Amino acid sequence: MTLRRHFPLLNQPGPRIAYLDSGATAQTPDIVLDAVRVFETGARANVKRGVHRLAEAATEAYAKARTQVAAYLSVPAEEIVFTSGCTGAINLVAQSFGALLKPGDEIAVSELEHHSNIVPWHMLAARNGVKVNFLPVDGEGRIVPQALSPRTKLVSLAHVSNVTGAVLDVPAIVSEAKRVGARVLLDGAQRTPHGPVDIPALGVDFYAFSGHKAFAPHGVGVLWARSELLDAMPPFLGGGEMIASVTMQGFTPANAPAKFEAGTPPISGAIGLGAACEWLGTLDWAAIAAHELRLTGRLLDGLRAVDGVTVIGPQSLQGRAPVVSFDLAGAHPHDICQIMDRHGVALRGGHHCAQPLHAKFDLAGTTRASFALYCEDDDIDLFFAGLADAKRVLT
Amino acid sequence: MNDALYHDALMALSKDRTHAAALPPGTGVTVDNPLCGDRVTFDGKLEKGIARDIRHKVRGCALCQASAAALARVLDGKPARAALADAQAAVESVLAGGSAPAPWDAFAPVARHKSRHDCVKLPFSAVKSLFSGT
Numbered sequence: 001m002t003l004r005r006h007f008p009l010l011n012q013p014g015p016r017i018a019y020l021d022s023g024a025t026a027q028t029p030d031i032v033l034d035a036v037r038v039f040e041t042g043a044r045a046n047v048k049r050g051v052h053r054l055a056e057a058a059t060e061a062y063a064k065a066r067t068q069v070a071a072y073l074s075v076p077a078e079e080i081v082f083t084s085g086c087t088g089a090i091n092l093v094a095q096s097f098g099a100l101l102k103p104g105d106e107i108a109v110s111e112l113e114h115h116s117n118i119v120p121w122h123m124l125a126a127r128n129g130v131k132v133n134f135l136p137v138d139g140e141g142r143i144v145p146q147a148l149s150p151r152t153k154l155v156s157l158a159h160v161s162n163v164t165g166a167v168l169d170v171p172a173i174v175s176e177a178k179r180v181g182a183r184v185l186l187d188g189a190q191r192t193p194h195g196p197v198d199i200p201a202l203g204v205d206f207y208a209f210s211g212h213k214a215f216a217p218h219g220v221g222v223l224w225a226r227s228e229l230l231d232a233m234p235p236f237l238g239g240g241e242m243i244a245s246v247t248m249q250g251f252t253p254a255n256a257p258a259k260f261e262a263g264t265p266p267i268s269g270a271i272g273l274g275a276a277c278e279w280l281g282t283l284d285w286a287a288i289a290a291h292e293l294r295l296t297g298r299l300l301d302g303l304r305a306v307d308g309v310t311v312i313g314p315q316s317l318q319g320r321a322p323v324v325s326f327d328l329a330g331a332h333p334h335d336i337c338q339i340m341d342r343h344g345v346a347l348r349g350g351h352h353c354a355q356p357l358h359a360k361f362d363l364a365g366t367t368r369a370s371f372a373l374y375c376e377d378d379d380i381d382l383f384f385a386g387l388a389d390a391k392r393v394l395t
Numbered sequence: 396m397n398d399a400l401y402h403d404a405l406m407a408l409s410k411d412r413t414h415a416a417a418l419p420p421g422t423g424v425t426v427d428n429p430l431c432g433d434r435v436t437f438d439g440k441l442e443k444g445i446a447r448d449i450r451h452k453v454r455g456c457a458l459c460q461a462s463a464a465a466l467a468r469v470l471d472g473k474p475a476r477a478a479l480a481d482a483q484a485a486v487e488s489v490l491a492g493g494s495a496p497a498p499w500d501a502f503a504p505v506a507r508h509k510s511r512h513d514c515v516k517l518p519f520s521a522v523k524s525l526f527s528g529t
Contacts, residue, residue, distance in 0.1 A: 332456035334431060334514065338400060351432040364432040364454045393401045394457060 003288075004374040006030055018345040018379035023162055023323050023370030026193055026215045028272070035275035036217060036268050047267055048241055048258075062267050065274025066257075072192075072277035073199045073207065073224055081223040081230070081257040082270045086189040087116040089208035089223035090156070092260060093185055094120035096233035097206075101153055103129030108155045108182070110135040110143045111360055114162050115353040117187050121156065137360060140164070141313040145172040152182040156206075159197075160190035163354045163366065164313030165296075165323030167191075174203045183229070189213050190323060193372055194292065195285040205229060211273040215280070215372075220269030223260070230256035237262035288373050292322040295371055298380050299324050306387065308395060312366050322371035325352070328387075331394035333367040339393055343386035345379075399504040401457060408501055409460040414467035416450035423450070424524040428517050433459055437521040439470070446475040446526075451518065458505060458514040462486070465498040466518045475526055479519075486515060 004010050006029040010017055019027060043057035050056070063077075070077040083089040101107075107121045111134050121132045135157070136144045141164025143157060155177045160167050168186070177184045185206035188197060192209040199207055206229070211220035225233075235242055235253050239262035244252040253259045297317050303309045308329035314320040328336060333349025340347050350365040351358045358365060369383060416438070423438025433455035440447050449471040451463045470478050482499070489495035492506045505511055 332459075334456045334511070335401070335458075338508070338511070350430070355432060358432065364434065393406070 003283075004376060007374050008033070010374055015344050016378060016382065018343070018382040020369040020371065020375065020379060020383060021346040021348050022193065022372035022375075023190060023213065023368060024348050025212045025218070026372050027374065028215055028217065029276070029279065031279045032216055032272045032275045036272045039268055039271045046264055058267060061271050062265070065270040068274035068278045069222055072281055073197050074201075075199050075224055076227070078257060079224055079227050079230065081225070081260045082265050083221040083223050084219060084266065085212070085221035086187060086208045086210035087221070089221050090116055090185070090187065091120045092223055092236050093156075093206055093208070093225070094124045095236040096260070097154065097183070097229065098124040098128065098130070099234050100232065101128060101130050104131070104151060105153045106131045106133055106149050106151045108133045108135055108148055108152050110157050111137040112141060112143060112161045112164060112166075112354060112357045113156075113158055114187065114189070115355070117156055117158065118356065134356070137357065140166065140315065141357070142166040142319070143168055143173075145169055145176055148176050148180045148182060150180050152177070152180050154183045154185060156185040157187065158190065159186040159188045160321040160323065161313070162190050162323065163325050163352050163357055163368065165190075165321045165325070166314050167319045167321055169319075170202050170204070190321060194321060195289065196281055199224060211269055211276070214273065214276055216273035216276040217269040220266040220273050222273070227256065230260070235259045235262065239263045241265075283373070292371050292373065292375070293317055295375055295377070295380060296320065296322045296324060298377070299369060299383065302380070302384050306391065308391070312361055312363070322375075323368065324370070325366040325368040327363055327366055328391065329395070331390060333365045335394050336367045336387070336390045339390040340383070340386035343382050343389065345382050345386045400508065402501070402504065404498075404501040405461050405504075406457065408464050408498060409457040411464040411468070414450050414464065414471060416452060418450060418452040424521050426517060426520045426524065428455075428513055430513070431456075433514065433517060435459065435463055435517050435521045437463075437467075437518065437525050439525060441475055441526065444474050444476065446470040446473055446478065451521075453518070455517065456514050458502070458511055459517050461501065462515045463518040465501070466522060468498065470522065479522060479526065483519060486519065490515065
């Protein structure tokens, strides 16, 4: 694999950076940086309303970005809503779809969700009396599909766990949700960096992800929803650009997706995300998936050989993404990460915004290595050199 | 950069179980660091202003463990208000890059790791709450 050469931050002079924190923020390739620079230096203006040439160019670039993202997800462009991130997208659903729910209706999430897919539902429950149910997670950190209550209106789950790396059994979830007439939202933050997503094949109703985990700038994300849902849902934020008309007596919202994009959107970020999606769509994902899986296998095998290490997640490569969290007995994740940094290894330690999952496993936190397409065997070598040092110092 | 952080004196403090105890839930005062999930519980009593039976339970990193051990050590059997004030001044000095007496001098390398300052400060929050209003 030679994709690392496209990422300037990873090719600076000096000691190698073994960047294994892509699950938090992925690095950005030249093609994305170039797209943002072209916009910022040649077309920077606000979108939709201006008639001068820069505004026209900005509007065209923003519309192109929507088309590029839509192509990556195999959906129509008018069903793509740009948001501030994955958190913003899920909150939009909690507010707008949530406004259609009644007290006593139920939402199903799981024990392994990121807080961004738990807290908005707790807030909705406090606001209008819906009930939040939690699907259980098994000992390998996989969501266990279960019979849903007939009052369930939405099932909102991580497509890939940001802690365990487990890939959701989407067909089982969608089948059960359809049985009770519930909609399905997938948090795709940890899935979208690993290849195009065929949303129609998944059969879900909402899909959310963030740009910065998919090689794009920070501050932009995406909500995809079926057009009939976008049409039925009331807007969440009010302001400019989201209206058809405004009078002293009230307002009429614009059609989707504008209805959900009040104010100036993250134009530059969206253009960067569009470029990222287009670039990702040109890559050989069979080869990349095999590469990422091989690295994940190497990491799992190596971790199993270290005394005191417990991998929190699937022990095999079956149904797993390149996200590996582990506990080292007697060592705190932050101390491990601090010592690994000395070896040039960037990891994430803590609860990864998934406190319920860590509480289930009776852990305050874990240490996480998360791969992207630019990771190589040298990164794994540095990882194990650092881990040996951390173990020597801390245990 | 991290070479000096986990030096022998600091690691010895972090492994000092002199005042560590398996405190049952509801004992003493518990504080959390919401960013990392670390949790510190301190328990003890005041007898005529003297801190007695100081015990702690820490679910946290080596820096947090070391800070809790150091704080318990300098408090137990001492005038609580003055000992806590002295410890607070010492830790603020050392985290700002200044000098401090033992055992706080062990934390000198933490000064340049600002993201870890809260690890050292968390036990202080617990002790302040424990003795607040007394």
